[in-house]
Amino acid sequence: MTNVWQKILFWLILAVSLGVRIGGLEIEPASINFDEASLGYNAYSLAKTGRDEFGNYLPVSLRSFNDYKPALYSYLSVPWVKLWGLNQTSTRMVSALAGVVSVFFLWQILKFYIPQGWWRVGILAILAFEPWRLHYSRTAFEANLGLGFFSGAMWLALRYRVEKKGRYLWWSIPWWVLSFYSYHGPRLAVPVILGLFLIDVLPVLWLGARWKKLIDWRVGIVLILVAMLVIPVFGGGDSGLVLTRFGQENIFTKFYPFAPKESWVPNLWGYVKSGYYLVGLMVGHVSSVVSPVNLSQRVYHWIKGSDMFIPGFNLLGYIESILVIGGLLVAIRRIKKVEYRYIIYWLVAGIAPSAVTWNWFHPLRALNVVPALELLVAIGAYRLFSRRKHGLMLLAIFFVVNVPFYVNNELVYSNWETHGEYQPGGFKEGVPFLNELAVNYEKVVIDSPQAQSYVFFAYYGSLSPQIIQKYNDVRVKPGERSDVNFDFEKYEFRRISMEMIVKSRKTIFWTRPDISEESLNSIAGVRVYPVYNVLYKVAYIVIKE
Amino acid sequence: MKRSFLLLGLLVSFWALVMLRLDYPPTVDVLKWGNLWPIVLVILIGLTVFMGKLVAGKLGLWVVWLWWLSPAWWVSVFYYPLQATKLLLMIVAWWGYVSSKRSVFYVSTGLWLALVIWVSWGRWPLWEMRPTSQLSDQVTLRFTREDELRENFRLPLPIRRMVNNKVVLWWQEFGKSLVTVFNGEGLFFQEIHPLASKDLPIFYWPEWVLFWMGMGVMLWKKKIIKPGWGWLWLMATANFFLTSGSDNTRLLLFLVPGAIVIAQIFEVRGIAKNLALLVLTLSLLIFGEDILARPDYWLDNRPLVYRYWFEEMRKMEVDHYEQIKMSSLLGNGEGYCQQMYPEICHKITHDSFALGGSWGESRTLYLGFAGEFIGTNFYNQFESNWKGRLPENTKIWGTMKVRDSIANRYGNEVLVVSFDE
Numbered sequence: 001m002t003n004v005w006q007k008i009l010f011w012l013i014l015a016v017s018l019g020v021r022i023g024g025l026e027i028e029p030a031s032i033n034f035d036e037a038s039l040g041y042n043a044y045s046l047a048k049t050g051r052d053e054f055g056n057y058l059p060v061s062l063r064s065f066n067d068y069k070p071a072l073y074s075y076l077s078v079p080w081v082k083l084w085g086l087n088q089t090s091t092r093m094v095s096a097l098a099g100v101v102s103v104f105f106l107w108q109i110l111k112f113y114i115p116q117g118w119w120r121v122g123i124l125a126i127l128a129f130e131p132w133r134l135h136y137s138r139t140a141f142e143a144n145l146g147l148g149f150f151s152g153a154m155w156l157a158l159r160y161r162v163e164k165k166g167r168y169l170w171w172s173i174p175w176w177v178l179s180f181y182s183y184h185g186p187r188l189a190v191p192v193i194l195g196l197f198l199i200d201v202l203p204v205l206w207l208g209a210r211w212k213k214l215i216d217w218r219v220g221i222v223l224i225l226v227a228m229l230v231i232p233v234f235g236g237g238d239s240g241l242v243l244t245r246f247g248q249e250n251i252f253t254k255f256y257p258f259a260p261k262e263s264w265v266p267n268l269w270g271y272v273k274s275g276y277y278l279v280g281l282m283v284g285h286v287s288s289v290v291s292p293v294n295l296s297q298r299v300y301h302w303i304k305g306s307d308m309f310i311p312g313f314n315l316l317g318y319i320e321s322i323l324v325i326g327g328l329l330v331a332i333r334r335i336k337k338v339e340y341r342y343i344i345y346w347l348v349a350g351i352a353p354s355a356v357t358w359n360w361f362h363p364l365r366a367l368n369v370v371p372a373l374e375l376l377v378a379i380g381a382y383r384l385f386s387r388r389k390h391g392l393m394l395l396a397i398f399f400v401v402n403v404p405f406y407v408n409n410e411l412v413y414s415n416w417e418t419h420g421e422y423q424p425g426g427f428k429e430g431v432p433f434l435n436e437l438a439v440n441y442e443k444v445v446i447d448s449p450q451a452q453s454y455v456f457f458a459y460y461g462s463l464s465p466q467i468i469q470k471y472n473d474v475r476v477k478p479g480e481r482s483d484v485n486f487d488f489e490k491y492e493f494r495r496i497s498m499e500m501i502v503k504s505r506k507t508i509f510w511t512r513p514d515i516s517e518e519s520l521n522s523i524a525g526v527r528v529y530p531v532y533n534v535l536y537k538v539a540y541i542v543i544k545e
Numbered sequence: 546m547k548r549s550f551l552l553l554g555l556l557v558s559f560w561a562l563v564m565l566r567l568d569y570p571p572t573v574d575v576l577k578w579g580n581l582w583p584i585v586l587v588i589l590i591g592l593t594v595f596m597g598k599l600v601a602g603k604l605g606l607w608v609v610w611l612w613w614l615s616p617a618w619w620v621s622v623f624y625y626p627l628q629a630t631k632l633l634l635m636i637v638a639w640w641g642y643v644s645s646k647r648s649v650f651y652v653s654t655g656l657w658l659a660l661v662i663w664v665s666w667g668r669w670p671l672w673e674m675r676p677t678s679q680l681s682d683q684v685t686l687r688f689t690r691e692d693e694l695r696e697n698f699r700l701p702l703p704i705r706r707m708v709n710n711k712v713v714l715w716w717q718e719f720g721k722s723l724v725t726v727f728n729g730e731g732l733f734f735q736e737i738h739p740l741a742s743k744d745l746p747i748f749y750w751p752e753w754v755l756f757w758m759g760m761g762v763m764l765w766k767k768k769i770i771k772p773g774w775g776w777l778w779l780m781a782t783a784n785f786f787l788t789s790g791s792d793n794t795r796l797l798l799f800l801v802p803g804a805i806v807i808a809q810i811f812e813v814r815g816i817a818k819n820l821a822l823l824v825l826t827l828s829l830l831i832f833g834e835d836i837l838a839r840p841d842y843w844l845d846n847r848p849l850v851y852r853y854w855f856e857e858m859r860k861m862e863v864d865h866y867e868q869i870k871m872s873s874l875l876g877n878g879e880g881y882c883q884q885m886y887p888e889i890c891h892k893i894t895h896d897s898f899a900l901g902g903s904w905g906e907s908r909t910l911y912l913g914f915a916g917e918f919i920g921t922n923f924y925n926q927f928e929s930n931w932k933g934r935l936p937e938n939t940k941i942w943g944t945m946k947v948r949d950s951i952a953n954r955y956g957n958e959v960l961v962v963s964f965d966e
Contacts, residue, residue: 023698030694405708412691
């Protein structure tokens with residue numbers, strides 16, 4: 001009977017998880033960011049024409065802003081775009097569902113670590129609503145999709161190792177492959193984790209085991225099969241450009257010579273110092289991902305202005321992030337057991353992309369590691385409280401003072417903190433109106449601080465993909481410049497001056513808000529419409545007859 | 546054992562030479578409490594070796610070695626006597642605990658606690674974690690912000706009340722403060738700190754790896770040195786929440802128990818031990834070179850300014866001036882005057898001045914920051930030719946740029962100036 005109630009509770013958690021992930025996607029986060037717009041618009045383009053915005057037929061990678069995004073997210077969005085049209089809900093739905101799938105796999109994995117059912121349900125009830133789980137599921141992140149697949153693969157791999165049933169390993173193959181096709185992070189994490197499963201290195205280093213016993217040839221076969229199945233990612237005409245993102249973000253070019261420049265000279269000692277600081281940087285990046293203060297509280301400037309920003313948090317709640325350390329100590333203590341070694345390997349593989357990219361702590365790049373950190377939270381909490389008399393009561397109190405706060409923080413409060421930053425805002429509100437007006441005018445001139453603002457006009461206007469594809473030849477080539485805007489049809493992207501408005505005829509302008517409404521109204525023959533985002537004025541639509 | 550002693554001797558000699566070569570001007574703490582480093586140094590070396598050996602045998606010497614490896618430890622001994630005293634009392638308390646000398650333990654712990662509390666009197670971070678009346682303002686603020694949005698997800702009011710209340714907000718604030726103690730960057734990664742913070746390394750970055758390896762050794766082999774180890778963590782945590790100031794100041798005491806964990810790696814025979822020793826020696830050499838090349842990057846810049854001002858005045862004929870106005874933006878420089886140029890202290894007025902680009906008093910020597918002469922700048926940025934904004938006939942006796950912003954909004958350039966009639 002107890003078991004039944006636990007199952008009911010589990011499904012209830014899953015249902016509520018689904019509800020808080022898909023509810024109100026159209027309005028929270030208030031508006032989409034440029035990457036979401038690109039994923040959504042390319043889904044729309046694929047749905048309408050079978051080609052991306054550049055006219056590439058069924059591509060594996062989307063050229064997008066010349067950053068070559070994995071295309072799987074857009075393909076999976078096609079049904080939702082067909083069903084509901086191109087809007088924020090259809091764009092974010094895949095990420096939201098991937099978030100629920102991740103929760104399901106977390107539950108399955110928890111079974112290996114938390115033997116007591118009530119504790120397992122209680123811990124899942126908290127972990128399913130951690131700040132990062134809500135935030136990353138409510139924004140269109142390929143990383144979150146990749147994580148869904150990666151979690152599935154990890155669950156099956158764990159079952160294989162613990163239950164020693166080969167079929168689970170074979171079943172894991174599509175999950176590894178799909179995660180590889182979903183996001184850049186798993187492209188490093190998958191080979192690393194499979195490599196670690198192939199050669200179980202820790203027992204050799206620390207437990208005195210023999211090498212021969214530790215090589216699992218079946219994993220080797222899986223590794224080869226996965227490698228064969230992901231060849232298309234690196235094939236095709238743009239194969240070299242698939243690594244564009246890594247070229248832009250890697251640690252090696254960004255920080256060279258790594259040592260303090262004032263005292264560095266290019267001699268042997270200088271290179272020794274370079275090596276010392278380079279390895280230090282990489283180790284530092286690794287450490288940052290398991291640091292409680294980073295996991296919960298310290299918001300770096302590259303997070304603050306980005307789509308990763310969660311008001312008040314980074315990834316986990318404050319106490320949960322402290323429990324990571326407790327769990328890590330337990331995992332180290334029990335490292336002889338395969339399931340605990342497996343967490344360490346997961347940490348290593350998940351952190352690998354962070355170690356070789358320049359940001360100190362970058363939640364998105366380390367996303368694959370977060371479920372492993374949550375396992376540590378679960379283990380830490382279970383070991384600390386389960387033997388106490390009122391342990392479950394404490395867990396329930398913990399749930400009450402945290403989970404509703406996390407939900408409210410993400411669904412209600414966060415729009416106040418994040419408007420106008422990574423979500424430029426105003427486009428959602430203004431573009432449909434602008435497009436209606438544009439029918440009767442010769443030209444639309446747009447002045448926006450966003451280097452990719454064209455995509456918002458294409459997205460919110462549901463512009464025919466054939467129109468955008470026509471301009472393929474005039475688009476900015478990879479590596480040329482960061483401003484990827486281009487003029488199409490009657491839309492022009494340029495700085496607007498008062499003089500330009502005065503001299504023009506039959507033109508609509510989309511201006512920045514730093515031109516005052518009074519000065520615009522002082523021009524003869526203009527009509528001015530302010531555009532608001534969720535909180536304040538962000539642009540003006542100016543009509544010059 | 547001999548090798549351990551030899552390595553410890555080499556280490557102490559290396560650092561002592563580096564510190565003497567640095568010849569950095571005294572900090573305010575040194576001026577206030579005296580230049581105690583020779584005494585503290587001798588006592589600490591003697592005590593640590595004696596107690597390390599007593600408490601943990603051969604491994605104890607490695608613990609001591611790791612303490613003396615730390616730049617923050619050395620700088621505390623030379624420039625921050627109160628911090629060094631805290632370390633000293635902590636180690637004595639540990640010894641008292643482990644060797645069951647209760648009176649030693651209680652007295653040293655009591656003295657230690659009194660010192661910790663007294664140093665940051667009334668400014669304890671722990672005090673900031675208490676529930677306050679400001680919480681009700683925060684509750685109102687969150688409701689207001691949520692309602693202010695033109696379009697937003699609407700959760701039922703009872704749920705919003707359940708989360709936007711003083712209890713929940715206090716709990717979140719409490720958690721936020723509590724987690725700050727788990728600051729890996731502050732402890733291990735100052736050499737490559739992501740926020741370009743420039744506190745002194747407490748541990749070198751390789752010690753982060755060694756720490757977790759040492760933890761592994763401890764957990765697998767159950768070689769937790771002695772029961773007092775847990776007490777040391779507690780003391781370091783208490784110090785963190787009772788000390789205000791930089792991360793470095795607050796985290797310093799974690800050096801003592803942290804080194805015990807790291808030292809476990811020297812229990813492992815073979816390559817791990819030798820590799821650890823090699824890497825740590827490399828860390829020492831690289832940092833030693835760096836601190837000698839960039840002392841102003843790693844150490845407090847304020848003493849440099851005072852030294853500069855007094856050295857400049859020694860080159861001049863200060864008798865010509867009736868009074869000397871010295872900026873007090875860095876605190877009262879009276880102690881520095883007594884130390885560096887006592888003959889002229891009676892002439893010096895320690896006070897900030899705001900000339901705003903106009904003439905100062907005649908027969909007066911001004912020592913201050915750029916902003917005190919031409920007006921402050923909110924972003925602390927002054928154009929390269931800002932001196933053109935000084936009145937004509939301003940006599941600039943000397944200028945020096947400091948690396949850090951030690952007087953925000955007043956610029957990073959200090960001057961010695963008089964106004965000729």
